[in-house]
Amino acid sequence: MKPYVLKSGPDRPAEPTFSLKYEDELNAGQLAAVTAVDGPILVIAGAGSGKTRTLVYRVARLIESGIPPESILLLTFTRKASEEMLRRVGALIGLRTDRVTGGTFHSVANMLLRRYGRAIGLEPGFTILDRGDSEDVINLLRTQQGLNDKARRFPRKNTINEIFSKSVNKLLPVEDVVLGEFPQFTDEIEDLQKLCRAFESYKRSRLLVDYDDLLVRLRELLDTDEGVRQRVSEAYRYVLVDEYQDTNRLQAEIVRRIAATHDNVMVVGDDSQSIYAFRGATFRNIMDFPKLFPGTRIFKLEENYRSTQPILTLANEVINLAAEKYSKTLFTRKGEGPSPVLVKAGDENTQSRFVAQRILELREEGVPLEEIAVLFRSSFHSFDLEIELTRRNIPFVKRGGFKFIETAHVKDILAHLRVVENPKDAVSWNRLLMLLDGVGPRKSQTLIEAMLAEDGGGLAALKAAAEKGAGAQALRDLVRLLEDIGGGSSMTPAEQMNAVCGYYLPLLKQQYDDYPKRTKDLEHLYTIAARYGKLDSFLADLTLEPPDTSLFDVEAADRDAERLVLSTIHSAKGLEWHTVFIIWALDGKFPSLYSMTADEDIEEERRLFYVAVTRAKQNLYVSYPVNIFDRASGMVLSKPSRFIEEVRSDCLDTWSLIDEDDFRD
DNA sequence: CTTACACGCTTTTTT
């Protein structure tokens, strides 16, 4: 008998069978967005309208349709968000989802650049700079160029960094950013441009990449190397982008290029929740999406499933007063509930006592602590409350604000590990050399230049300096450490870190009175290091996705599973709670005085307030302390936030706090 | 010429 092979015919995939009843689980708008497979899609999703649900079901649907998980790319605002979504997809369809690529723009850029970066001359060993590192470089170059004459008012390093960053993210020349947003430095434009060029070449020659460079260089890669662009685009045939209102023009261009071969992109966002303009994001990305992707289908999600009518009424009032008219109106079928409450407190501590007391009452009423959140404009607004909560033994976690990764002692340790990974990393060299007795900026610079000239990561220059002169003994210790952990050593990241600690802890004790607390932080860092097999991924992950919990919070979490959430509004994005407190709703704090000069800044503050209000499901308390003296302006602040004052007064109940103590005699 | 240290000033939000 002769075998005769039947070839497979034209693509005719087996009819997919869906285990999920999408029609029952989703409303009409959601279902349309989930089941539309190919082509560009824009979903305009109001607060609480099931945006995440839509993304989760769409990923599930794609996989159930037979699309390989590894060809799906899910871009989110934090990695936590993408992990959570993929976990939910897995739970829905009972399949593993770890082949889906999920993460932030920055982490995806990092991955692609390490894989393909050589095509644009970027070696895979590059180091990622965080904001502090970039500022260090700028400071160094500013000094080198003699730009810190006292006579002139040259911008500070963080301002310079901000100008450069805005220029990158908004795709504008430095000149335009200065003229538009920093007109007080118009006279310095030329020097800023010079500095900017120096900054770029400094980073390139030392294999340093900052947050912005990750995006810039990814776009550069996709632009210049057609082969790579084809491969990347073919690899990710289905792209989903969350929080599109908080992407910037550069990110939009990257999406455009990744989708170059197929246009299968779904972006989800809410123009009234755009709160990252300060870092170059623009809600106009949403409006412009259909121009970038002709043939876009638009779906709107306007039914809110989160909040009661009184909360939603307040939210709509707040956003209706915005200067820009937004594209949708939210409604809910949820019934009535308690009216939002405006609480006028005498001073800051009265406000804290109110919040703490009300939280204890709510817990008595059966609301679990983790269903309660206190939100604020700026991270330091919660300091007094934190003390009050600790006093009353109410466990809490704080999100947003300073990262423990940004503290000096953690950065010191990481500097040692980073030079092992990238010997050209001059920022880290400078940091660790400056720790030594007898080494200051001058000597550090000389040494680094000598080492870079050596070419090949040798320690010869360092060894020579360790022979004699100031700091010789300290340098000898350093050389020994680097020889132990560096080069061909087969140590794990945890072992390497352990060795660095052995060397560094004496220095730490010498420098800080509070060294016990700092030592604990390092133990925490060690437990993180222990999860990694390779040093480069440990270092990259730390800068791209810094843990936002300090050791204090970790302990609190262990002690008590149930804990209150304190969060900046920015870090509360996408989350919801049964009861929400918004504190410091005081004109001058929120909106902050800082933003009160430009209309567009006020508008962003308004959207921020809108985000805060729409986090609440059942109860909302907005409080402000009167009679606060603001040292920065020399003003006494006493008016509630304008976002509250402008709203119909029947949207809120007003409570006035009475102190029991005032009635005692 | 460098480094070390003390003092006053200012503090949004984040990948």
Added chain:
DNA sequence: AGCGTGTAAG
């Protein structure tokens, strides 16, 4: 608490 600045000491 951290940065920039001024001053004293190595």
